[in-house]
Amino acid sequence: MRLPASSLTGADVTVIVPAFNEAASVADTIRSVQAQTRRPREIIVVDDCSTDETASVARALGVTVVRPPANTGSKAGAQTFALRHVRTPLTIAVDADTVLASDAVERLLTAFERPRVAAACGFVLPRRVRSLWERGRYVEYLFAFTYYKRLQEYYGKPLISSGCFSIYRTGILRAQGGWSNRTLAEDMDLTWSLYQAGYQVRFVPEAVCYPIEPRTFRLMGTQLRRWSHGFVQNVKLHWRGLLAVPYLRSAVAVAFWDATLAAAVYLVALPVLALLLASPWVLLGYVIDAPAVLVPVLAGAAGRREIGRALASFPAFFVLRTVNAVFFLRAVCAELLVGRSLRRYEKGH
Amino acid sequence: MTAGLPGTGIGGIFYLASALAMPLRAAYERLRGRPAGEWRVVRAQVAIAGGILGGMWGTGWLLGVAFAAAHRVIAPGAAMPASNVFRTASLALALGTLAGVLVGVELLRLWVHRGREREPLDREASLSRHKPVARREPSVVPGWRLVTLLLLVESAAAADPRIAMAQYPGAVAARLACADSAWAAGNMDVAAREYSAVVAADPDNSHATYRLAQLTRHDPAAALRLFRHYVTLEPSDPWGYMAVAEALARSGRYAEALRSYDDALQLAPGEQDAVAGRARVLARARAAGPAVTPLAGGSRDSDGNTTFRLGGSAELAELPARGMLRLGVEASRDRVANGVTTTGLDQLALRAAWRTPLARVEGTLGGTRLDAAGGGNPTVFPVGRVRARWRAPAGGPAVDFRAQRGVLAASPLLVANRVVRTELGALLEIPVAPALKLRGIGRTAILSDTADVNHRTTLGGVMAVALSPTVELSGQVHQMRYSHASAAGYFAPRLVQAVEAGSYVELETPRGVVLALDVGVGAQRVAEQGAPVGTWRRALRLYTFIVAPLAPGRTLQLELEGEDSSVAREGEGSAPTIGRWRYGSASLSLRWTLR
Numbered sequence: 001m002r003l004p005a006s007s008l009t010g011a012d013v014t015v016i017v018p019a020f021n022e023a024a025s026v027a028d029t030i031r032s033v034q035a036q037t038r039r040p041r042e043i044i045v046v047d048d049c050s051t052d053e054t055a056s057v058a059r060a061l062g063v064t065v066v067r068p069p070a071n072t073g074s075k076a077g078a079q080t081f082a083l084r085h086v087r088t089p090l091t092i093a094v095d096a097d098t099v100l101a102s103d104a105v106e107r108l109l110t111a112f113e114r115p116r117v118a119a120a121c122g123f124v125l126p127r128r129v130r131s132l133w134e135r136g137r138y139v140e141y142l143f144a145f146t147y148y149k150r151l152q153e154y155y156g157k158p159l160i161s162s163g164c165f166s167i168y169r170t171g172i173l174r175a176q177g178g179w180s181n182r183t184l185a186e187d188m189d190l191t192w193s194l195y196q197a198g199y200q201v202r203f204v205p206e207a208v209c210y211p212i213e214p215r216t217f218r219l220m221g222t223q224l225r226r227w228s229h230g231f232v233q234n235v236k237l238h239w240r241g242l243l244a245v246p247y248l249r250s251a252v253a254v255a256f257w258d259a260t261l262a263a264a265v266y267l268v269a270l271p272v273l274a275l276l277l278a279s280p281w282v283l284l285g286y287v288i289d290a291p292a293v294l295v296p297v298l299a300g301a302a303g304r305r306e307i308g309r310a311l312a313s314f315p316a317f318f319v320l321r322t323v324n325a326v327f328f329l330r331a332v333c334a335e336l337l338v339g340r341s342l343r344r345y346e347k348g349h
Numbered sequence: 350m351t352a353g354l355p356g357t358g359i360g361g362i363f364y365l366a367s368a369l370a371m372p373l374r375a376a377y378e379r380l381r382g383r384p385a386g387e388w389r390v391v392r393a394q395v396a397i398a399g400g401i402l403g404g405m406w407g408t409g410w411l412l413g414v415a416f417a418a419a420h421r422v423i424a425p426g427a428a429m430p431a432s433n434v435f436r437t438a439s440l441a442l443a444l445g446t447l448a449g450v451l452v453g454v455e456l457l458r459l460w461v462h463r464g465r466e467r468e469p470l471d472r473e474a475s476l477s478r479h480k481p482v483a484r485r486e487p488s489v490v491p492g493w494r495l496v497t498l499l500l501l502v503e504s505a506a507a508a509d510p511r512i513a514m515a516q517y518p519g520a521v522a523a524r525l526a527c528a529d530s531a532w533a534a535g536n537m538d539v540a541a542r543e544y545s546a547v548v549a550a551d552p553d554n555s556h557a558t559y560r561l562a563q564l565t566r567h568d569p570a571a572a573l574r575l576f577r578h579y580v581t582l583e584p585s586d587p588w589g590y591m592a593v594a595e596a597l598a599r600s601g602r603y604a605e606a607l608r609s610y611d612d613a614l615q616l617a618p619g620e621q622d623a624v625a626g627r628a629r630v631l632a633r634a635r636a637a638g639p640a641v642t643p644l645a646g647g648s649r650d651s652d653g654n655t656t657f658r659l660g661g662s663a664e665l666a667e668l669p670a671r672g673m674l675r676l677g678v679e680a681s682r683d684r685v686a687n688g689v690t691t692t693g694l695d696q697l698a699l700r701a702a703w704r705t706p707l708a709r710v711e712g713t714l715g716g717t718r719l720d721a722a723g724g725g726n727p728t729v730f731p732v733g734r735v736r737a738r739w740r741a742p743a744g745g746p747a748v749d750f751r752a753q754r755g756v757l758a759a760s761p762l763l764v765a766n767r768v769v770r771t772e773l774g775a776l777l778e779i780p781v782a783p784a785l786k787l788r789g790i791g792r793t794a795i796l797s798d799t800a801d802v803n804h805r806t807t808l809g810g811v812m813a814v815a816l817s818p819t820v821e822l823s824g825q826v827h828q829m830r831y832s833h834a835s836a837a838g839y840f841a842p843r844l845v846q847a848v849e850a851g852s853y854v855e856l857e858t859p860r861g862v863v864l865a866l867d868v869g870v871g872a873q874r875v876a877e878q879g880a881p882v883g884t885w886r887r888a889l890r891l892y893t894f895i896v897a898p899l900a901p902g903r904t905l906q907l908e909l910e911g912e913d914s915s916v917a918r919e920g921e922g923s924a925p926t927i928g929r930w931r932y933g934s935a936s937l938s939l940r941w942t943l944r
Contacts, residue, residue: 103533106530146397147364147368147394148360148364150390150393150394151367151371154371154391155367240461243458244458250363250451253450253454254359254360254450254451257359257450258359258360262359262360288408289361289404291403291405292401292404292405294404295397295404296397296400296401298785299393299396299781299782299785300782302782302783302784302785303782303783307784
């Protein structure tokens with residue numbers, strides 16, 4: 001169904017907010033959606049059988065609250081449950097710990113000027129940048145969304161329409177069966193399925209959202225475990241189909257290589273080499289690309305006038321990247337070598 | 350989620366290649382008559398890629414230095430420094446791996462497709478819940494061509510042609526919303542187009558009129574007409590009068606501008622912006638009058654050369670001439686000494702300055718008379734300089750072009766040898782983000798003296814980050830070459846390379862004292878003619894400009910400059926050795942407006 005951009009308004013949009021025990025953060029999310037310059041027609045909070053006050057907090061803010069008969073077990077399940085209640089041509093999924101910039105929805109709507117666009121996502125930045133892990137994630141997002149994702153957008157193939165804030169054409173979403181829980185990264189699964197079905201996905205950097213990122217190692221570990229296993233599961237699931245999608249096939253292959261062999265070199269080869277050569281200088285390899293990484297990070301931070309924050313957070317990026325490499329390597333071993341696939345969805349924060 | 354190892358690994362090289370391929374793809378799309386996407390995006394990503402390449406180069410060099418310092422690795426060959434080994438080896442490894450992975454993917458694709466031709470699609474394996482839409486694959490390319498052209502092929506085949514931003518037919522309100530959205534996003538071209546359309550359809554739309562006037566600043570007459578129209582539509586809005594006043598002031602119509610500010614202040618007594626704007630215009634009106642500026646200054650370097658200058662300039666009042674034109678004359682007498690010899694020179698030149706909202710042109714034309722040397726006669730050389738600066742509206746790209754001919758007079762030897770420099774130079778500035786600018790600098794000069802003609806070329810690159818409107822940090826790389834050595838009194842090495850971290854700060858006190866400070870800290874290395882490149886040595890420079898208003902129309906200006914390096918960046922100073930060379934200068938002037 002083609003929707004001319006000039007006709008799109010907030011009345012064409014329903015927002016789904018999946019929530020399981022999110023009483024502490026869901027109010028901020030709802031308020032930020034209600035404050036949009038293009039206010040959505042309806043906000044549906046999916047209370048996925050929470051044991052806290054999530055539902056009452058949401059109801060008090062005047063939004064629709066739906067509750068499945070039993071916990072769906074994943075964000076994908078909760079979102080798909082709500083999809084049946086959507087009566088608008090566009091659907092937005094927003095995580096219950098994510099707030100949106102006041103014009104984020106308006107910006108995302110511009111992506112639908114093209115008829116083949118099925119989904120669009122925005123620029124993601126951590127809402128809080130305090131702990132080591134939040135700082136690492138902040139730099140990682142600045143780097144990825146300023147550099148990698150804009151390049152992917154230029155070549156028409158954003159790797160993933162981020163699950164924390166994305167917009168979809170409802171009809172196409174329903175035709176895909178909603179969000180699938182066959183992998184732990186339902187957003188990646190959906191994005192790659194859309195590409196294989198011949199649709200386009202857009203990245204709109206001006207549409208900014210701010211999720212709460214894991215602030216402790218335990219929470220970060222939970223999230224990274226889910227993401228790394230989700231990535232490998234999606235590669236296993238889609239690799240044949242992806243081979244027919246130019247640029248994306250290369251981007252995924254490169255990411256998979258870096259997640260496996262490059263990660264192994266990164267984690268093992270450098271310390272071994274340092275021991276063999278009896279030279280601690282070899283360990284400089286862990287930060288060898290710091291100047292190169294700093295360039296897009298500063299470019300992204302300069303636009304937001306956050307250079308000081310980016311510089312202060314920069315060292316944390318290398319810590320997070322090392323941890324990230326460990327989790328990706330473990331996920332590859334578990335999913336591909338040992339055959340022990342992770343199926344249980346755990347909240348990361 | 351960011352899969353892989355963001356930054357490092359072959360992902361970094363893949364995206365670097367993707368960024369560098371963007372201009373090629375854009376050119377390809379344009380050649381085929383298809384929209385090639387926003388040039389702004391291409392420019393920004395290529396600039397980032399350029400910065401990354403610079404970072405990689407710097408890292409390779411630093412690693413080489415670190416390893417050499419540690420003496421832990423065996424030198425692979427005397428002719429090849431460790432830094433080159435690391436740079437070359439790591440790049441070759443990463444590129445080779447990337448090519449291997451990409452070729453592997455392409456071979457896998459060919460193999461899978463061949464399999465599909467033989468047997469029906471394995472629905473279970475696809476695990477898709479939809480019927481994949483058949484996509485036309487590009488014709489099969491021989492593998493060896495894939496190896497060499499892989500990245501370009503990928504980028505060209507990647508996306509469908511971009512559809513140009515649709516025109517919004519229909520209601521004025523929709524176009525106005527679109528214009529506002531473009532304005533908020535900083536897309537000024539689209540905003541101007543949409544606001545124009547709104548004003549054309551609804552000439553009484555005050556909001557669109559005001560915005561369009563703001564976007565038409567490069568055309569002062571049109572902007573003034575629009576702001577005046579806005580005032581007729583919204584006669585009770587003081588901001589309209591203030592905008593009119595500002596437009597008038599830009600056209601040099603200061604008296605009318607002051608009256609318009611008075612109108613604004615009647616509607617909004619005490620409005621801070623109006624008060625400040627009026628004061629600014631008053632100051633500009635005073636500064637635009639005829640003025641004289643007596644000047645005294647001097648310099649000293651570590652080779653014992655000193656200069657002392659007495660001079661001044663006189664300027665006529667500004668004249669409106671498609672902008673503002675100011676004419677004047679400048680004269681000075683310089684005494685140059687080195688403790689043994691003393692000589693001097695006189696300079697007289699006409700000067701002109703013309704400025705419009707987008708461009709500024711300044712120039713002088715005159716002569717320099719050098720005192721007699723070695724029993725000869727005094728010599729007069731025609732000298733002059735032209736500087737033209739242009740900046741695109743809304744903080745866009747800028748170009749600074751200079752041409753000059755002048756006498757080098759930093760030492761008695763230079764004066765005695767009648768060294769004259771004729772130079773052409775340009776600076777191009779490209780903003781890649783709201784606070785990030787890239788600058789490229791190129792200059793070429795001919796240095797002629799009584800016995801010889803030499804050539805000098807200078808190239809430089811600057812990445813500048815504006816921390817605030819008055820504070821800028823920069824990273825700079827410069828390279829200078831002379832065609833051969835000289836005995837005329839200036840140091841002419843084969844090659845000079847300099848890297849520098851710089852900062853520029855501008856401060857203004859409530860009393861109107863302005864301090865501009867330009868500091869650079871870095872390193873230089875020099876290769877003399879026929880000799881290898883030497884070691885890196887510290888290089889420092891400082892430039893300060895202080896303007897202190899003494900009374901209305903009278904301003905004291907102090908200029909200080911210092912340098913501690915191997916070679917003067919501008920090459921004007923005399924540096925007969927490549928040891929430490931220090932230079933300091935000061936200049937004090939009083940600008941006195943005569944009405």
